[in-house]
Structure formats: structure tokens, C-alpha cells
Amino acid sequence: MSGATGRDGWVLPALPYGVMALVVVFELATPTGFGLMPLMSLGPAFAGLVGTKRRTARIGALAVLLCLLLAASDGALGTRRVYIAVMSVIGVTAAGLLAVASRERRDAELASVRSIAEVAQRVLLRPVPRVAGELRVAVSYTSAVAQARIGGDLYEVVVADGSTRALIGDVQGKGLEAVETAALVLGAFREAAHDEPELAGLGRRLARSVDRELEGEKFVSALLVEVPAGGREVTFLNFGHPAPLIVRADGSTLFPEPPEYALPLGLSTVGGEQPDPYTVSFAPGDQILLYTDGVSEARDGAGDFYPLAERVALLKDPDAEAAIERLRTDLVDHATGPLHDDAAMLLLRHREA
Template identity: 40%
Template sequence: MGAQWQRSHALLVIPVVLIVVITVVDQLLPADVHLGPLLVIAPAITASFAGPWGTGLIGLLAMGAQTYIGWHFGVLFSRNVLVQILALAVLSALIVFFCVVRERHRRQLAQVRSVAEATQHVLLWPLPEEIGPLRIACLYLAAEDEAQVGGDLYAATSTDHGVRVMIGDVRGKGLAAIGEAALLIGAFREAAHQHADLPALATALEQSVSRNLSDLEPEEESGERFATALLVEVPESDHVTRVISCGHPPPLLLSPGSAVSVPVHPALPLGISGPAPADHAVDVFSFQPGDTLLLYTDGVIEARDGTGAFYPFAERVAQWAGNGPDRLLHLIRHDLLAHVGGRLDDDAAVIALARGPDAHRGRRHHGARP
């Protein structure tokens, strides 16, 4: 804020110099050539970088210069000069008024952004850089302008059964989906520590969503709200990682030079089957030290470019498999936004889980069923 204040005050030299130049040149030109009306340019350009007070000050200086020009030529009280001074005063006042309106909107926007940031920190707690045997980085891109949260969600916690991670996507996007996202995240944070296995955790989330989602549904969308979710359990000392998909895209397992989609057997999304227990199949795979696991939402793989082509997620990340989680997500963010031309049509989230080296070396289980 201090640097911005110093910059705006330094730029005030420009309109002041402009007023001086117009005043001096006007006196050097023939008597029938008048540059005084050009003085309105000074407050007009000041409004682009200064606030109402700075703009008003420049407007007063311009009026003073116009008055001096009229006095210099002995026509200060002529009708023409008086009209020019009055017109300059009116235009300067209008410019100051628009500055006041702009500053008010700017403060409102800053307040909205601060609320969005606070909401994001409350809803999506920043994931720790390290948890258990994992290094974690996350990326969130909201589709709606000025929003930092939306319908995509993620959470991670360390339990007695290992690190449990959830990534999900509620129906809809942007600010309208925040309530459903908050419901699912709250249910996960509580249930992740209460259930010994992933099917029981998935059932608890299904029951919580079915029980509470109706309170958040608009009447016109009754019975049409649901959420997809992917639950991952990474044990502390075992490389056999478990995953359950509730209608969510499967994770990508990155090894040096390759990106393989983990085979999953998805159940119905949360909120569709109702309170009846769903058949949640547990899929297992080997997550070895040096590998990276990417969890993502459909906003990533369904992002389209100008020709309608989907973002080739697996192909792009395969060439970046040797990077750490933070660098990897930096490359994904830049490449994804370049693919869509800078604007997404849906919320998008990605979590990178990198397993560090340890002393335990287990056998690889490729898509084995329990």
C-alpha cells in the first residue's frame, strides 16, 4: 500500500508539468489561438492513477492556470474566459465524482476479496507441506470471477490407519456450491478418525450427505444435488495404497517418464443412493517412494481449448514426472490456463502427493483387488 501511495504521488508530476506547459505555450502563441480548454486533460489523466483528493487538487491547479491566462491577456472577466473557467470547474467536479464512485467500488471489491480469502481458509484449510510419508501440494482454480472457492474440495488428515485424503466435486460450480462443499469437508474431517476402513468412511459420508444435502437444495433442484468424491488411504509403513471412487475420476500415478491411471471401480456419487448402504469397492495399488500421485477434479480433464479439444492431462504430466509437487502444480497451472485461453468454465482442483524415501520396500501390486 505504501509503495502504491508513493507511486501515485510521483505520477502527479505529469499533470502538473502538463498544466505548466499549456500555460506557457498559450502565452507564446498568437492572441487568436487559445490552448486554455486543453487544461481539462490534466484532471482527466490524474483520475487514472490518483484518488479524489489528488484529482481535485489538479483540477484546482488547472482552474488557476486558466484564470492566470485570462488575467495575462487582460480578458479575465470576459464572457468567453468566465465560461471556460466554469466549464473546467464543472468537468473537474464530475471527474472527482467518478473518482469517488470508483474508490467506493474498489473498497467493496477489496472487502469481497478478503471475505473470499477468509472463506477459502475456513472451508479449505491449507494442506500441510508434509504429512506422514507424503509431501503435498495443492492447486485450486475457481471458475467464477473474484471467487477463490467453489464446488471443488479437498482435505487431508493423518489417522491411526494412515494418511487419508479426499478430493471431491459437488454438482454446480462457483459460489452456489460452497454450502455443499463445506458439508462434505466437515463430514470427512470428523468421520476420517472414527472409521477403521475406507468403505465405512465412504458410507458415513454418504449418510451425512443424504441427511443434510436437502437443506441446501434449491426447490427447483430438489433431488438433483450430489457430489463425487475420491478417498485415498496411504499407510505409514506399507506401499499398498487403498482408494475408493464415488463417481470421481481415478488418480494418476506418476513414475519417472510415465503417468498411469489407477484402475478403480467407481460407486455412485454421494447423495444419489440415499441412506441405503452403497457398494463401495476398495481398489489397491502400489505407491512406491519416488512416485507421485495426482488427484484431480473433472474441471481439469474436461477443460477445452478454442477448438473444443479436451486438456490432455495425462500426456502433459507424464513429461513432468520428475518434478516435485510444488513445481509440478506450477507447470500444470500454467499449461492448463494456456490451453483454455486464461479462463476456465468449471472449477478445477489438483492435489500432488509425493512419497518420500523410506526403509521399507514392499512389492508392487498393480491394480490388485482385495
């Protein structure tokens, strides 16, 4: 991949000069020429693919000069074929300049959109604290959309009244509507996490907020986590989300399932009960990986799912951020190409007492 990128880095800028050089060679091959002089216009045509208007105009002027020099070398100055060749070069150069101006305008618009997207990302998915109560925290987000920064996956970590509460979720659908729904869920969580004394109450409030705003068949799978100050246990509240991965200090693993799975947020009108919190021991040296189904359902070329439980050795790095980056890199390598779904991961490490 990098090799192809490197070749493109010099091939396209050199292409106009190479084409014009070939025309010169063929025209000089015989005293009367091959009649390829109009092809000199390919120089400024290719110049419009990359570079600036000034570069395109400079290559166009060089093409005109080469046409005149070739015509002078075989005594063809003033003939119709030379006029046609020069006019072809001038016309293609003018078209190239218009194309470059349009491309530069689109590039400026794209840069503006990317800038707005980066601001939206900082507002929607704010940087999580590296240390939160009893925890060290690291996060990873890989969008399935090329060059996109944000999508339908969401996460947040809040320290409230000494306890640490975390959320990870996955919005049904893609695009701007998914981003809008993610913003709704995050806003409700950030407010309720400070007000509700119990995780169950936080879940009910979050469900009401989402049910009130979502329309149609939209829904959000979500997993809420609470680690009390000084506690040796973690409480989960699961709204139809993949079970978390707990990695013990001794390297053993556990996917704690809820007693009974509940429907995702936004589907309470369909029926079903609110989820019940469930608690698992969480000692110093343990770590929890929260993730979306873009991780667990990532497939390789043979169609095999990503073996998350077999990759826990990648989380041994003492630096939490380095550990989750190693896992993200391995996930992308497993997929052998662009991910088919956004993939968010939130790593919570119990700090040593």
C-alpha cells in the same frame, strides 16, 4: 499482458496533464485561440479515474490556473468564454471528487470482502500437511472466477491411526452455494476420517451426510484415497470422479478405474449402489495426482483437452510443490486464457523407504 499492464501504470496518471498540455498548445497556436479552453475540464475528469481526492483537486486547481493564464495572455480576462471555461472546470472537478470518494468507498468494501474471503479460504481449504504418513503432499487450486480464492472444488488430507486419507471433490454449480456445499463435505470428511476404521465406512458416512443436507439436483463428485502406514498399496473409493493418475518411479503412468462407477454424492435417492473400494500397488518413488475435471477438461484454442498423461514429465521435480506449480502453469498456458472451471490438483508422493 504484462506490457499492457505496464503502459496502463503510467498512461492513466499522465493523461490529465497530457490533455491540458494539448489545450494550452492549441490555444496558443493563434493569437485569438481556438476556443478550446472549456476542454481544460478534461484534466480533472481524467484525474478521477485514478489517484486520490487530493490529486483530483490539485489537477482541477491547475486547470483553473491555466485557463486564467491563457485568458491573460490574449487579453480575454473577464470575458464570458473564460467564465464558462472556469465554471466548467470547477463543475467537472467537483463531480470528479464525488466519483473518487465513491471509488475509494467501493475499494474499501472490496478489500474487506477479500479479507473475509481469505479467512474463509483458510477455514474451508486449510493448508494440507507437506508430510503425511508415508506421503509428501502438494496442492494447487486455480479458480475460474477472476480474483476468486475459493470455489466449488475441494480437497483435504488427514492422518488417522497411522494411515493417510485424502479427499478431492467437485461440487456441481458455482458461486456461494457451491462454496457452502464444499464446506459441508469437508466438515463431514474431517470428522468421519478419524472415526471410521474402513474406507468404505467413511464413504457411507460421507454419503449420508451429503444426502441429508443437499436439496434438489445438487451433487458432488468425490474420490477418497487411503494409504496405510508402511503399506505398499493405495485404496480408492470413487463417487463419479475422474480417475486418479499414478506415475510410477520408472515414469510409466496408470489411470486406475473403479470396477464400476458409482453416482456422485447427493444422488443416492436416484438409485445405484455405493461404490466398492479398489486397491492398486503404490511403491516408494511412485506418485498419485488427484484432480478435478477443470484439469482434464481444460481446452486450448483449438478445442483440444489438456493432455495430462503427456505432461507427467513436469512432475519429475524433486520438490513436490515446485512440480505441481509447473503443471499448473502448463495447464493455464494450454487454456490460453481464463479457465472455464475451477481446477484443483493434489499430489501425493510415496516417500523413499
